[in-house]
Amino acid sequence: MLDIQFIRQNQEEIRKAAQAKGLHFDIEKLFKADDERKTLLQEIEELKSLKNDINDLIAQSKTDDERQEVIAKGKEIKAKLEEREPLYLAAKCQFDALMVQVPNIISPDTPLGKSDEENVEVYNSGPGTQFGFTPRNHIEIGKILDILDLERGAKVSGYRGYYLKNDGALLALGIMMYALKKVTEKGYAPMIPPTLVKGFPLFGTGYFKGAEYDPAVDEVYQVATHDKEADGSAAKEEKFLVGTAEPSLLAYYSGEVLDAETLPLRLAGFSQCYRSEIGSYGKDTKGMYRVHEFMKVEQVVLAAADVEEANRLQEEMVSISEEMHKELGLPYRKLQICSGDMSPGKYRAFDIEAWMPGLNRYGETGSASNFLDWQARRLNVKYKDKATGERKYVYMLNNTALPSPRILISILENYQREDGSVVIPEVLRPFVGKSIIEPPKGTEK
């Protein structure tokens, strides 16, 4: 969400951003709704002002007749208000619905493009791992090493379900522990946030495509509502499963005014992540590349309202992800996301993609986004500017530190040897307790 004043002052830029992102947004309709809302608001406030005068008139009235006259006047005003108020509410409702759809502007360095094919590679760590044999994919490796079971995963959990077993389980958690330690060293406060949340954190961060949750388009799981209507009280509770720690981490400060001196706030959350993948039927159907639940360490930053500072913090986060890819010895590249591949709220975005030999391509293992104040307005997080004493919305940014299963894919496939065994990257060895994962005895062919 943006500020209506800002939208009016920067309408050309917003029009351009909407077009570049491939969104259809009628800005004139918004302005009309705003005008209508304001006209009605003024009318109502005037009536209310008259209504408030009644109190004084009552106090001044000396006789009972005078008093009755004033009360009659009050009744008249009340009737007028009752007629106007629904009109105002409808106008405001219309305005709010449009406001929520206004896309954020895009940074000047964002490449224009229609889809992910036009993302721009800004760094490449070099050619992928070379093998003296035909490399296997992580599914085959997982089977040989008895660390991944997709069949039973599907049996128990359903489509895209999986079990990580034995050293696979240790390796997955090791990746998480490694990432959490790394970002903690870099000054990000580690957190284990809730994954079962109310609607507002997801609305606030932009994970609901509209103003309300829509199971037909939103990639979010809704947990069955607990409906107590049977016993007379109509208590309903909507809960959702987060797809990343980002909503929980950012909503932590919702409704608060932060002390400017604490900014930038750097947080890192470890969480299980749930994704319905509702728009991805038939995409990446094999293995654990695209799954319904996985573990991830996510970083977020709440910063002062300064674009350059925010961009710098975004780069700081990306560089931490890059450092981890390097330490893990994974070939990777860095992409700047083009306008058409950016969600409405984003100002500037980068992806990290690790090389996955078994898939013979790069696969997304991280994404760093700068939203400026777009999320902070929805979540209502401000800070008090030290110099002016003014309250401003913070700028919010997020970045994948490491996602467990996708990094696991890249590790298994890059570190595989001809016999199916996998060398464990140095930095993860303390967590697994060994340097090589070998096929269980008696199973090698």
Add this chain to the structure above:
RNA sequence: GGAGGAAUGGCCGAGUGGUUGAAGGCAGCAGUCUUGAAAACUGCAGUACCGGAAACGGUACCGGGGGUUCGAAUCCCUCUUCCUCCGCCA
């Protein structure tokens, strides 16, 4: 799951239908006094939205939502959160 209690400004805390955006206190800011500090005294101080170049004016806000009334912090309904006790349980 059962039974009670509570929710007021940054904090504490008055206030049960009419100049209450809200007494009083603490903390905060500015000033007087002081060599400086403390103390004392004086003054200023909430947030959001609308109008305005500004000064300023208006409206709303006493956990959220709804209702009664000419008028609600105050009465009614409802939800949420917190506390206490009992029961149950990882």
